[in-house]
Amino acid sequence: MVVHLKAIGDLRDYIGKEPQAVELREGATLADLLVAIDEHWGKVFPRYLWDVSQRQFRGSVFFLINQEVVKDMRTPLQDGLRIDLLKPIVGG
Amino acid sequence: MAAIKGYAGHQLRVDLNHWEARSEPIPEEMTRKYLGGAGYGARLLYDELPQNIDPLGPENIMLLATGPLSMSQIPGGGSLVLCFKSPLTRIWGESRVGGDVGPELKKAGFDYVIIKGRSAKPVYLIIRDGQWEFRDASHLVGKSVSEKSAMLRSELGDKRLVVLCIGQAGENQVKIASVMCDDRAAGRCGGGAVWGSKNLLAVAIRGTKKVEPADPENFKKFFKSTHDGIKTNPLFLGMQAGGTIGDMPGNDEGGDWPSRNWAANSWGKGTDLFEVYKTKNFIKGYGCYKGCTLACARWVKVEDGEFKTPEHGGAEYESISCFTAYVLNENMEAAIRSTYLCNEYGLDTISCGAIIAFAMECFERGLFSKEQLQGLDLTWGNAAVLPVMVTKIAFREGLGDLLAEGVRTASERIGRGAEEFAIHVKGLEGPAHDPRSGKALAITYATANRGMCHIHPLEGMAWDRGKVDWGMVKYGVPDPNEVERWDERNKGGAVATLQDGLALPEVLGTCKFYMYGGVTVDLWADMLSALTGWAIDGQELLKISERVLNLQRLFNVREGITAKDDRLPERVKALPAFGKYSAEEECVVHDLDAMLREYYQKRGWDPNTGIPTMEKLRELDLA
Numbered sequence: 001m002v003v004h005l006k007a008i009g010d011l012r013d014y015i016g017k018e019p020q021a022v023e024l025r026e027g028a029t030l031a032d033l034l035v036a037i038d039e040h041w042g043k044v045f046p047r048y049l050w051d052v053s054q055r056q057f058r059g060s061v062f063f064l065i066n067q068e069v070v071k072d073m074r075t076p077l078q079d080g081l082r083i084d085l086l087k088p089i090v091g092g
Numbered sequence: 093m094a095a096i097k098g099y100a101g102h103q104l105r106v107d108l109n110h111w112e113a114r115s116e117p118i119p120e121e122m123t124r125k126y127l128g129g130a131g132y133g134a135r136l137l138y139d140e141l142p143q144n145i146d147p148l149g150p151e152n153i154m155l156l157a158t159g160p161l162s163m164s165q166i167p168g169g170g171s172l173v174l175c176f177k178s179p180l181t182r183i184w185g186e187s188r189v190g191g192d193v194g195p196e197l198k199k200a201g202f203d204y205v206i207i208k209g210r211s212a213k214p215v216y217l218i219i220r221d222g223q224w225e226f227r228d229a230s231h232l233v234g235k236s237v238s239e240k241s242a243m244l245r246s247e248l249g250d251k252r253l254v255v256l257c258i259g260q261a262g263e264n265q266v267k268i269a270s271v272m273c274d275d276r277a278a279g280r281c282g283g284g285a286v287w288g289s290k291n292l293l294a295v296a297i298r299g300t301k302k303v304e305p306a307d308p309e310n311f312k313k314f315f316k317s318t319h320d321g322i323k324t325n326p327l328f329l330g331m332q333a334g335g336t337i338g339d340m341p342g343n344d345e346g347g348d349w350p351s352r353n354w355a356a357n358s359w360g361k362g363t364d365l366f367e368v369y370k371t372k373n374f375i376k377g378y379g380c381y382k383g384c385t386l387a388c389a390r391w392v393k394v395e396d397g398e399f400k401t402p403e404h405g406g407a408e409y410e411s412i413s414c415f416t417a418y419v420l421n422e423n424m425e426a427a428i429r430s431t432y433l434c435n436e437y438g439l440d441t442i443s444c445g446a447i448i449a450f451a452m453e454c455f456e457r458g459l460f461s462k463e464q465l466q467g468l469d470l471t472w473g474n475a476a477v478l479p480v481m482v483t484k485i486a487f488r489e490g491l492g493d494l495l496a497e498g499v500r501t502a503s504e505r506i507g508r509g510a511e512e513f514a515i516h517v518k519g520l521e522g523p524a525h526d527p528r529s530g531k532a533l534a535i536t537y538a539t540a541n542r543g544m545c546h547i548h549p550l551e552g553m554a555w556d557r558g559k560v561d562w563g564m565v566k567y568g569v570p571d572p573n574e575v576e577r578w579d580e581r582n583k584g585g586a587v588a589t590l591q592d593g594l595a596l597p598e599v600l601g602t603c604k605f606y607m608y609g610g611v612t613v614d615l616w617a618d619m620l621s622a623l624t625g626w627a628i629d630g631q632e633l634l635k636i637s638e639r640v641l642n643l644q645r646l647f648n649v650r651e652g653i654t655a656k657d658d659r660l661p662e663r664v665k666a667l668p669a670f671g672k673y674s675a676e677e678e679c680v681v682h683d684l685d686a687m688l689r690e691y692y693q694k695r696g697w698d699p700n701t702g703i704p705t706m707e708k709l710r711e712l713d714l715a
Contacts (some may be wrong), residue, residue, distance in 0.1 A: 008573070009559045028293055048341030048363040059338060060330040069326050088330030088608075089339060089558030 001026055001078035003033065008086040012059070015045045019082060028065060031073040031081065049087060061087045096123055098160050098304035100198045100625035103283075104224060106217065107289050108148065109209035111226040113217075118203055124626065125713065128159035128203060130186050131599035131640040133175025136206065137184075138144040138647050144679050147282075148265060148289035150210035152336055156256070156295070157204050158622060159601020162194035163303060167611050168497035168603035169195060170381025172256075172278070179289075179517035180267040180282035180443070180498045183648045184541045186548055186598065187278035189256070189271065190380040190389075194601055196254040199299030211291040217259075218248065220298045229293040234260060236436040237272040244296050257294035258284040259438025261486040265289055266496040268443035268485075268521075272435060275389075276380050279440040281520065281542055282498075303374050306625025314619045315458045318611060319385060327560065328386060328609030335377055335390045336409035340365045343409075344417070348529035348553055350522065352472065354515045354661070356668035357526040357679065368424045369412075375403060383447040388592045392428060398476070399429035406431050412548075413524030414445025415478055419452055426475035439487035443498065446521035448481045450499045451491070453513050459506055460607040464491050515661050517544035518653065527664060528679040530557035530577040534665070535587040536685050541644040547604060549595035549641065552587060553577075554608070563612030564593045567634060578678040584690025592637040597642055639712040640706050642695075646714070655702030656689055685694035 005022050007015035022036050040053045051058050062069045064084035077083070095101030099118060106113045110672070126132045133155045145151045155175040163169045172194035178185030197205070201222035214229035232240050240257040254273065262269040262284030269284025270277045287293070305311035322328045330338065343349045344362025351359040375391040394401040407428055413426035434441045448470075454460055455470035468491065469477055484492030494502050499521050503514030515522045520543025527534035532552030537544050546552075554560040555569075557577040565571050567587050593613050597604040600616055613630040620626050645653075665681035668674045692699050694710030709715035 010342055010557075047344050048345055048361075048366075060333040062326040062329065062491075064326060069324050069329060084327050086572065087342060088327040089554050089560060 001077070003026065003077050003080070004082045005033070006082060008084055009089060010087050011049070011083070011085055014041055014049075015085070024077065028077050029073065029075045030070065030075045030077065033077065034073065061085065093715060096120055097304060097625050098199050099123065100203045100301070100621075102202050102222075103204035103206060104202045104219065106205060106207045106516060107209045108207065108211040108215065111211065111215065113224050115202070125636065126640060127599050127636055128162075128600045129173040130175055130595070130644070131154030131636065132204060133157050133173065133186065134640050134643040134647065136521040137175055138643055141177060143650050145177065145434065147182060147185070148178040148285060148390070150290065151208070152177050152286055152289070154207040154283065154286050154290065154292070155204060156197065156207070157601070158194045158198050159599060160589045160623060161616070162198055164192070164195040164381060164383035165387070166315055166602065166619060167322065168597065168606035169601070170384055171597070171601045171603055172197065172273075173598055173601065174271060174278045174283045176281075176283055176286050177430060178519075178542070179265070180333060181543050183518060183543070183651050183653055184644045185281035185283060186542050187271070187280045187283050188548070188598060189273050189276050189278035189441055190603060191273035191276040192254050192381045193256050193273045193297060195381065196297045196299050199301050200297050200304055201301055205295070207292065210289065214291050214293050216244065216294040216296060218296045221300055232293045233263060236260065237438050238274070238436060241274060241296055248296060250298060252298065254643060255294055256297070258287045259436060259486070261289040261437045261439045263293070264486065264488050264496070266439065266486060266488065267498045267501070268440045268447070268496070270438050270440045272438050275435055277435060277440070279442060280545060282440075283439045294674065305623045307622045311619070311622035314615070318615055318619065322606070322610040323385060325610035328491055328599065331386060331388045331605055331608060332377065333342065335370065335388045335407070337366070337390060337407050337412055338473045339409050340413065343525070343529070345669075345672070346529050346557060347679055348522055348526050349413060349417050350526045351671065352420050352528075352669075353418060353453045354522065354663050356671040357528040357673055358668070358671040359420070360671060361417070361422055365416055365422070365424050369407065370540070373407065373424065373428055380404070380405070383601075386603070386609060388605055390633060394425045394428050399423070399425040399479070401425075401429045401432045404432055404435070406435060408441070410524045411441035411445070414442050414449070418445050418449040419478065420473040421475050421478060422473060423475035426478050430478040433479055433482045433486075437482065439482065439486055442523045443521040444482060444485060446515065447495045447502070447522045448478065449501055450502070450514055451481065451495055454506060454510060459508055459510055460491065460647045464494070466490050479548065493685065513663060515544075515664060516659055517660065520544045522664065522668050523547075525551065525553050527553070527660065527681055528668065529553050530555070531557045531580045531681060531687065532583050532587050532590075534660060534681045534684055535584055535691050536591070537664075538660055538684060538688060539587070539591075539691060541641065541648060548598060550587065551594070552590070555586070556583065556588060560608060562590070562593060562607050563614065564590055567593065567613070567630070580681075580683055580687055582690070584687045585694035588691055588694040591641060592634045595637045595641055596633060598713050599637055635712070639714060642708065642712055643714060645704060649703050655688070655692070655700065
């Protein structure tokens with residue numbers, strides 16, 4: 001199946017402005033998407049965003065599905081789903 | 093006259109000359125037109141302050157202003173705004189403090205405290221449930237903020253007393269002195285010096301009254317649903333997780349981290365510094381007022397060593413950035429220690445770090461004499477000298493006496509080209525955001541009524557770089573996702589509208605960070621309507637905000653401000669001297685004048701003078 005990953009804010013500098021199609025196995029979860037992100041962009045992200053040794057985002061980068069923050073990495077994904085990826089700038 | 097619902101209904105007029113005060117009802121018509129906070133302050137100061145007064149003279153007004161939404165159950169309601177003529181900039185002065193002081197003042201029966209005059213000896217004021225009392229404060233002289241606060245709670249026998257006070261810097265009339273509520277600061281513009289000039293050392297507040305909403309059911313519904321709605325907002329969660337300092341690594345990477353006195357907009361050390369802080373200094377996040385669910389404040393410490401510092405609330409993004417990247421300091425613990433001292437002495441962390449950075453550049457260029465330096469080593473990155481300089485500035489010792497005047501005055505006195513690298517707008521030192529990360533900030537800095545401020549009223553770069561829209565797209569602001577951060581076209585008008593929206597927390601008496609978390613102009617309007625019984629919508633709120641910003645501008649015009657002052661230091665616009673963006677021509681601010689022309693046009697201001705036109709003033713019911 002294919003999901004569409006859309007970067008918001010700073011992450012656009014590395015993933016691009018347009019949604020990126022990511023191919024995953026049927027029945028994939030958010031954890032599988034993270035593995036795919038590592039394969040595609042793990043080497044592109046700067047150190048403040050991506051922990052190379054842990055193969056995951058550092059700090060507060062959020063997955064949003066239907067504009068809701070989803071933290072459970074076991075969340076199942078469906079074909080055609082749009083997933084937003086956001087590193088918020090919080091001000092101050 | 094019946095009190096306006098949602099307001100305490102009274103203001104306290106204080107005459108420090110005679111240790112007298114009187115309570116009077118707040119004027120209803122003025123309340124509907126200006127709401128409160130910096131809005132009420134704009135009207136009051138414009139009407140009651142004569143032109144060209146000495147900001148440190150007895151005639152200056154120090155207004156403590158809540159807003160209608162300064163209530164602990166309201167999202168962001170822990171807020172108080174101080175309005176005064178700034179001794180640092182000599183124009184409109186405005187500074188907001190979090191904590192419980194705003195809600196407590198309202199519970200004590202007052203929406204505003206209007207302070208004039210000068211006490212012959214040190215004094216503090218107690219406000220309790222509609223009553224007030226003046227007391228000799230001689231025993232508080234020379235004490236730090238935490239010492240004063242503890243002494244007052246002890247001698248008045250009330251641990252829950254909310255204390256607003258100055259530290260030694262305010263007593264010494266340092267022009268960048270803050271007014272503190274425990275570890276929360278009304279930092280900018282030198283309000284602490286105004287308190288010092290009046291011999292006012294503290295205001296202690298305790299209240300048990302309730303403020304009645306016009307529509308209790310709806311009011312409860314709105315604030316509960318708003319709390320529920322924002323707690324899953326990613327920006328809200330982001331702020332909760334990282335605090336303001338959580339932005340430091342990303343801002344460095346994104347070119348939004350002024351470094352080496354603004355020679356560059358990135359340094360490349362942000363991630364490492366943040367990792368040190370996270371593993372060695374961070375203890376926990378907390379809310380600065382009762383009822384805050386955002387909890388962006390950070391509890392931190394330095395366990396041991398040269399910069400050992402007790403547990404305290406601090407390590408804010410701006411503060412730490414001004415004591416790291418600004419001065420090329422790679423020692424996080426020195427930065428934490430220095431900002432802690434700023435808060436204890438009652439000094440604005442932003443201006444203080446900025447002034448030390450300026451001093452380091454003066455040192456590099458050989459502009460200080462041996463007599464001035466008295467052995468100080470102001471080499472870039474010298475961590476050990478930072479807390480030393482904070483202390484010297486707070487106590488006006490040696491070189492600190494000159495720097496206590498702020499970078500504008502200090503640079504004018506030093507001369508020999510120092511003005512070229514004194515980074516300020518209208519006399520206010522710059523904070524830790526860089527317009528070379530997003531051009532909206534260039535307009536914000538040039539036009540903000542209190543000077544080079546990133547957040548009163550607007551964090552421009554959060555829109556064009558960070559893609560935050562604060563729900564303002566429906567009011568005509570371009571969707572930030574369709575806007576390029578370095579594009580300079582069509583930003584002037586957007587900034588004007590955004591300023592109107594983002595000034596609302598200062599007028600309503602709330603915390604701006606809740607707007608990042610999803611509280612929109614429309615939600616503020618709904619809550620205000622339920623609280624007051626007024627039928628007020630987002631459009632009307634924006635009109636009020638526009639009126640307030642124009643009136644503040646008129647205050648500044650009366651003090652001599654024109655379009656020529658809406659400027660940016662050349663260095664802030666130029667190609668960065670080092671770092672990730674040093675070859676990135678696009679980040680340069682190419683044509684500020686063109687952006688300002690758009691801004692003036694949208695504002696309805698004269699394109700040559702920058703003064704609001706009569707037509708605009710009539711539209712806003714200001715003429």
